[in-house]
Amino acid sequence: MSAAPLYDRVALIGLGLIASSMAWAIRGAGLAREVVGTARSAETRATAQEIGLCDRVTETAAEAVVGADLVVLAAPVGAMGALAEEIAPHLAPGATVTDVGSVKRAVVDAVAPHIPAGVHFIPAHPLAGTEHSGPRAGFATLFENRWCLLVPQPETDPAATARLRALWAGMGAHVDEMDADHHDLVLAVTSHAPHLIAYTMVGVADDLRRVTDSEVIKYSAAGFRDFTRIAASDPTMWRDVFLTNKDATLEILGRFTEELFALQRAIRTGDGEMLHAYFTRTRAIRRGIIEAGQDTDAPDFGRVKTGS
Amino acid sequence: MSAAPLYDRVALIGLGLIASSMAWAIRGAGLAREVVGTARSAETRATAQEIGLCDRVTETAAEAVVGADLVVLAAPVGAMGALAEEIAPHLAPGATVTDVGSVKRAVVDAVAPHIPAGVHFIPAHPLAGTEHSGPRAGFATLFENRWCLLVPQPETDPAATARLRALWAGMGAHVDEMDADHHDLVLAVTSHAPHLIAYTMVGVADDLRRVTDSEVIKYSAAGFRDFTRIAASDPTMWRDVFLTNKDATLEILGRFTEELFALQRAIRTGDGEMLHAYFTRTRAIRRGIIEAGQDTDAPDFGRVKTGS
Numbered sequence: 001m002s003a004a005p006l007y008d009r010v011a012l013i014g015l016g017l018i019a020s021s022m023a024w025a026i027r028g029a030g031l032a033r034e035v036v037g038t039a040r041s042a043e044t045r046a047t048a049q050e051i052g053l054c055d056r057v058t059e060t061a062a063e064a065v066v067g068a069d070l071v072v073l074a075a076p077v078g079a080m081g082a083l084a085e086e087i088a089p090h091l092a093p094g095a096t097v098t099d100v101g102s103v104k105r106a107v108v109d110a111v112a113p114h115i116p117a118g119v120h121f122i123p124a125h126p127l128a129g130t131e132h133s134g135p136r137a138g139f140a141t142l143f144e145n146r147w148c149l150l151v152p153q154p155e156t157d158p159a160a161t162a163r164l165r166a167l168w169a170g171m172g173a174h175v176d177e178m179d180a181d182h183h184d185l186v187l188a189v190t191s192h193a194p195h196l197i198a199y200t201m202v203g204v205a206d207d208l209r210r211v212t213d214s215e216v217i218k219y220s221a222a223g224f225r226d227f228t229r230i231a232a233s234d235p236t237m238w239r240d241v242f243l244t245n246k247d248a249t250l251e252i253l254g255r256f257t258e259e260l261f262a263l264q265r266a267i268r269t270g271d272g273e274m275l276h277a278y279f280t281r282t283r284a285i286r287r288g289i290i291e292a293g294q295d296t297d298a299p300d301f302g303r304v305k306t307g308s
Numbered sequence: 309m310s311a312a313p314l315y316d317r318v319a320l321i322g323l324g325l326i327a328s329s330m331a332w333a334i335r336g337a338g339l340a341r342e343v344v345g346t347a348r349s350a351e352t353r354a355t356a357q358e359i360g361l362c363d364r365v366t367e368t369a370a371e372a373v374v375g376a377d378l379v380v381l382a383a384p385v386g387a388m389g390a391l392a393e394e395i396a397p398h399l400a401p402g403a404t405v406t407d408v409g410s411v412k413r414a415v416v417d418a419v420a421p422h423i424p425a426g427v428h429f430i431p432a433h434p435l436a437g438t439e440h441s442g443p444r445a446g447f448a449t450l451f452e453n454r455w456c457l458l459v460p461q462p463e464t465d466p467a468a469t470a471r472l473r474a475l476w477a478g479m480g481a482h483v484d485e486m487d488a489d490h491h492d493l494v495l496a497v498t499s500h501a502p503h504l505i506a507y508t509m510v511g512v513a514d515d516l517r518r519v520t521d522s523e524v525i526k527y528s529a530a531g532f533r534d535f536t537r538i539a540a541s542d543p544t545m546w547r548d549v550f551l552t553n554k555d556a557t558l559e560i561l562g563r564f565t566e567e568l569f570a571l572q573r574a575i576r577t578g579d580g581e582m583l584h585a586y587f588t589r590t591r592a593i594r595r596g597i598i599e600a601g602q603d604t605d606a607p608d609f610g611r612v613k614t615g616s
Contacts, residue, residue, distance in 0.1 A: 078580075186523050189512070189516060190528055190532040194531040196571060197505055197568070199587055200571055204563050206592075208563070213593070218484075219457075219498045220498055220603070221435050222495060225597050225602055226506075228597055231593075232591045232595075235583075235587035235588045238583070240580075243575065249575060250575060253572055255515075255516070256509060256512050257568070259508050259512050259515070267557060272547050275546070275551070276544065279546050279547065281514065282511055282536075283540045283543070286540035294529050295529075297440070
């Protein structure tokens with residue numbers, strides 16, 4: 001609360017996990033004088049009022065952005081273009097528009113054409129999440145020690161980018177910049193393909209006739225449960241991710257299938273040496289992630305017991 | 309410590325994560341009068357001595373089993389047959405031999421022929437683990453609230469099975485019984501296929517030219533890191549699992565590939581409805597796992613921060 005606020009008024013359009021965490025983090029650290037929020041669903045707006053998420057909740061996105069010097073588009077990627085068109089006439093000159101979508105090329109293509117001259121557009125993607133969705137899911141520390149990737153456009157004012165970097169740093173995140181296409185490829189590897197694979201494995205387990213759902217659930221600690229968390233994420237958000245990062249995701253899935261077939265062949269032919277060498281190599285990546293502070297090596301992830 | 313010990317002398321053959329956790333749990337709860345341990349590697353035996361893991365460490369498996377009323381084979385699945393042959397002449401009449409291998413049909417086939425008349429053979433598989441291996445990895449609470457599957461043979465004395473059940477319950481586990489083939493299919497779904505898939509995805513990430521390892525590591529919190537834990541497990545153990553549970557694993561991987569191709573096609577053709585319906589269905593399984601106490605829904609798995 002000691003420093004002057006970075007922004008006068010932040011408008012959050014959409015109040016799901018990410019935006020509600022931003023509201024708590026921004027207000028908690030005094031990073032803006034006022035946080036205004038809105039959501040398309042009346043129920044979400046009522047919940048935001050009830051839990052005191054924002055300083056003010058408006059009925060429409062157009063109202064929310066009036067007088068805001070930072071506008072955050074926090075809707076599913078597929079809804080961003082229409083949203084940008086809706087708010088464009090109401091944006092204040094000199095304002096910054098950003099987003100928190102998991103795909104960047106499609107957001108740039110859909111949103112940039114609607115951004116008026118004199119307004120800065122800086123796409124962003126905080127790499128943080130939980131399996132929960134909605135306005136009650138947010139918490140102030142979600143971004144601590146996580147990365148936020150900014151995708152400044154060629155014409156973006158460096159001062160506007162520096163201010164947005166400071167906001168994310170103020171919420172505890174590390175900030176990097178990259179271009180939209182590289183972002184989409186990196187995320188296809190680190191997030192989109194793993195999510196699709198996890199969804200698939202959970203779907204297979206649910207679909208087998210000879211193994212019951214209750215067996216799958218009871219015995220999940222043997223590995224399966226680590227797939228179920230990421231396969232519990234918001235269906236609308238993920239549908240849009242795959243539809244809008246189609247090429248990179250399909251490329252990585254193609255590589256994955258090729259590699260999976262090689263391992264399947266090694267199993268079928270009993271090639272223990274190949275399997276052992278492969279499994280030894282993958283350990284190094286895990287060590288790197290722990291050293292980089294992006295996970296803990298506490299037994300069982302430091303999970304707490306939850307009854308029975 | 310209040311009740312009488314269930315066994316007089318427990319011999320642990322192999323002192324990795326599972327056996328070292330059993331040593332702490334059995335001794336902590338007073339479930340046996342004496343815990344004797346051995347391992348093939350001199351370094352492992354020296355470590356066990358150093359950390360006071362067992363009451364006594366022997367040079368050979370044959371020595372360890374002398375006078376033991378419970379013998380636990382805790383070696384990689386591929387080594388169990390030779391081990392059983394080695395200890396067979398030294399087993400005490402009336403003793404129980406069990407194991408902790410992740411595959412059961414192959415263990416039954418390899419071990420059962422060596423078990424002398426008058427000795428009980430009850431294969432077992434505790435569904436618990438961490439990404440760490442070796443004698444220092446064990447801790448007494450590893451099995452708490454986890455399942456242990458017993459695979460009694462048709463001729464097994466029910467009293468011997470009941471005693472082994474009591475041992476696992478005493479270490480905090482829930483116990484179920486099933487036959488070897490069903491066990492191997494259930495585990496192919498909940499553990500073996502997910503592990504191979506995780507190994508594959510981590511291998512793909514490590515192998516890409518256009519995305520660096522450091523990017524994969526820095527941005528892993530977006531989903532990928534949940535694959536790396538299970539892909540960091542012991543390579544020898546997992547090589548043996550896939551080689552000895554070949555048929556069930558390949559069957560599940562076949563189903564997985566079929567399903568993955570259907571989802572890839574939905575992405576390619578832009579079938580958002582199919583994707584949304586699929587992703588909605590997989591959430592229910594996750595809820596079941598949390599309700600069954602096999603995971604927590606704490607944000608970010610309740611991970612603790614481990615530095616920057």
